[in-house]
Amino acid sequence: MNKLLAITKKELLHYFYSPMAYVVLWAFLLINGFLFYVILSALSKTASPPVSPLSIIFGGSFFFYLLTIVITVVVTMRLGAEERKQGTFETLLTSPISDFEIVMGKFLAAFIFYVVAWLFTLIYVFIVKAYQKDLDFGPIISSYLGTLLLGMFFISIGLFSSMISKNQIVSAVIATLIMTMLLGITFLEFISSGVTREIFHYFDILTIMDNFSKGIVDSRNLIYLLSGTAFFIALSEKSLEARRWQ
Amino acid sequence: MIEAISLTKMYGTKKGVENISFKIDKGEIVGFLGPNGAGKTTTMRLLTGFLYPNDGDAYIERNSIIEKPLIARKYIGYLSENNPLYEDLKVKEYLDFRGRVKGLKGKELKNRIDYVVEKCEIRDVISKLTGSCSKGYRQRIGIADALINDPPILILDEPTQGLDPAQIYHTRELIKSLSVEHTVILSTHILSEVEAICSRVLLIQKGNLIFDGSLEEMKNAFKKNQVLDVTFLCDETKGREILSSIKKIDRFEKLQNEGEGGSSFVIYSLEGEDIREEIFWKCFEERIPILRLNEKKKSLEEAFLKIISEESKEEEIQ
Ligand SMILES: Nc1ncnc2c1ncn2[C@@H]1O[C@H](COP(=O)(O)OP(=O)(O)O)[C@@H](O)[C@H]1O
Numbered sequence: 015m016n017k018l019l020a021i022t023k024k025e026l027l028h029y030f031y032s033p034m035a036y037v038v039l040w041a042f043l044l045i046n047g048f049l050f051y052v053i054l055s056a057l058s059k060t061a062s063p064p065v066s067p068l069s070i071i072f073g074g075s076f077f078f079y080l081l082t083i084v085i086t087v088v089v090t091m092r093l094g095a096e097e098r099k100q101g102t103f104e105t106l107l108t109s110p111i112s113d114f115e116i117v118m119g120k121f122l123a124a125f126i127f128y129v130v131a132w133l134f135t136l137i138y139v140f141i142v143k144a145y146q147k148d149l150d151f152g153p154i155i156s157s158y159l160g161t162l163l164l165g166m167f168f169i170s171i172g173l174f175s176s177m178i179s180k181n182q183i184v185s186a187v188i189a190t191l192i193m194t195m196l197l198g199i200t201f202l203e204f205i206s207s208g209v210t211r212e213i214f215h216y217f218d219i220l221t222i223m224d225n226f227s228k229g230i231v232d233s234r235n236l237i238y239l240l241s242g243t244a245f246f247i248a249l250s251e252k253s254l255e256a257r258r259w260q
Numbered sequence: 261m262i263e264a265i266s267l268t269k270m271y272g273t274k275k276g277v278e279n280i281s282f283k284i285d286k287g288e289i290v291g292f293l294g295p296n297g298a299g300k301t302t303t304m305r306l307l308t309g310f311l312y313p314n315d316g317d318a319y320i321e322r323n324s325i326i327e328k329p330l331i332a333r334k335y336i337g338y339l340s341e342n343n344p345l346y347e348d349l350k351v352k353e354y355l356d357f358r359g360r361v362k363g364l365k366g367k368e369l370k371n372r373i374d375y376v377v378e379k380c381e382i383r384d385v386i387s388k389l390t391g392s393c394s395k396g397y398r399q400r401i402g403i404a405d406a407l408i409n410d411p412p413i414l415i416l417d418e419p420t421q422g423l424d425p426a427q428i429y430h431t432r433e434l435i436k437s438l439s440v441e442h443t444v445i446l447s448t449h450i451l452s453e454v455e456a457i458c459s460r461v462l463l464i465q466k467g468n469l470i471f472d473g474s475l476e477e478m479k480n481a482f483k484k485n486q487v488l489d490v491t492f493l494c495d496e497t498k499g500r501e502i503l504s505s506i507k508k509i510d511r512f513e514k515l516q517n518e519g520e521g522g523s524s525f526v527i528y529s530l531e532g533e534d535i536r537e538e539i540f541w542k543c544f545e546e547r548i549p550i551l552r553l554n555e556k557k558k559s560l561e562e563a564f565l566k567i568i569s570e571e572s573k574e575e576e577i578q
């Protein structure tokens with residue numbers, strides 16, 4: 015565990031020292047803040063808002079997915095690619111630390127960054143609370159849960175992409191492609207029927223996030239996001255072993 | 261302590277190293293000597309577990325580098341050829357990280373950092389970014405990293421490459437002082453470096469281990485005597501009689517005949533002598549046909565010449 019945390023600490027130092035992380039964090043907060051403001055003021059014009067403004071921030075709009083992709087790609091793209099480019103995989107992989115600890119340490123660092131970014135959005139919750147006294151916290155908590163789980167899934171995808179890439183750009187492209195394809199499953203639902211449609215429905219992230227924002231925590235959704243995360247973490251670990259056999 | 265058993269590594273279809281075996285005991289200071297592209301780095305990467313062999317295995321303190329990699333790697337401090345560092349970390353952050361990755365923590369970690377900082381004389385740059393350190397300092401940071409968990413074995417890939425003469429001198433002194441407590445394996449393509457530090461040489465050429473022994477033995481092996489492999493069409497006694505009568509022959513050994521008839525010998529001339537002509541005339545006199553006459557050991561000699569010539573080229577550049 016100590017070795018794993020050493021990796022996490024090192025990765026957090028890299029974030030801390032690089033301008034990229036700050037830029038993304040600021041952009042994330044700005045866009046989310048703006049979105050929130052627009053939604054809130056639009057809804058306040060109607061007497062009884064049909065939906066909670068928060069549900070739109072959490073998966074109810076195109077912006078949510080854009081932001082999630084951008085932030086998870088940016089925090090993961092250097093994790094493996096940079097080690098490879100600088101040659102530091104050689105010192106890392108010859109140290110008495112397991113491939114799993116290396117991968118999990120990196121995953122944890124990216125996840126911490128992601129959580130910190132979303133923590134700032136708690137401010138919005140308190141603002142809404144001030145306007146809407148009878149605010150139901152159930153959907154809000156489940157929305158945060160869904161957001162964290164989706165973040166984990168996307169971070170594991172970004173991590174894997176970075177492990178197999180020579181540079182950060184390639185890593186970002188691969189990760190974005192995989193994430194976009196996963197989101198695109200929602201369209202496959204339209205053009206299919208029967209059992210296939212059921213299967214696509216199960217993997218449809220838009221439906222899953224919609225459930226979370228309504229306060230529905232479906233175990234099938236949890237299983238999909240968690241096993242997806244485990245799958246890409248395992249692939250990342252295998253990619254390190256494959257390097258040694260190359 | 262370290263045992264390599266027929267290590268073979270292919271890069272696709274290209275050969276990295278082939279069938280390399282050796283044993284290194286505690287306290288030795290061994291030099292991997294060979295021209296560029298010989299396979300020194302590949303061998304070291306196999307020993308440190310950065311690469312796994314296609315065939316064979318290596319044991320570090322009896323732990324297979326493939327089956328028990330975490331234990332095996334714990335015993336090794338490795339300075340890789342390019343000595344990559346995290347350029348955006350400060351030197352102290354870098355050593356702290358490396359120590360933790362190798363399992364140190366708390367007071368022990370602090371003490372070890374203090375020790376390696378003193379030992380490698382990097383106190384002056386401790387708060388600088390590793391990326392802004394000079395080549396000489398970078399090399400010492402790399403050695404400090406290798407030393408941090410006090411491993412019994414140090415593997416140093418071309419530790420003096422790219423340094424100026426004063427830095428080379430200092431690095432060699434440092435390595436010598438480390439060899440008191442650690443088993444050291446270093447690689448170099450410079451013969452004089454082996455002469456300056458090592459007690460034993462493993463000569464690697466084109467992916468093969470072609471010599472393993474002391475420096476003295478290597479020099480003897482490379483003396484320019486002629487080694488011939490001959491077959492005479494006569495019995496062994498007659499063959500020995502002919503060879504004994506030639507003064508320029510240092511010694512000879514009977515070889516097992518491979519079904520071709522006659523008797524075969526391997527013959528070592530005195531240094532600098534060509535004995536082929538004399539053997540011919542002697543056999544002519546005795547009316548003994550020569551079935552075969554080959555000059556042996558060319559590859560060893562060529563390897564050595566190549567190393568020597570590369571070395572002199574390098575000295576011209578400096
Ligand atoms: N990653 C690699 N991919 C392909 N070939 C390689 C790789 N690394 C080394 N080689 C080849 O393997 C041989 C041995 O290289 P190396 O071990 O680096 O030699 P040395 O360290 O003695 O200079 C060389 O022919 C080199 O070109």
Ligand SMILES: [Mg+2]
Pocket residue numbers: 297300301302341418
């Ligand atoms: Mg090399």
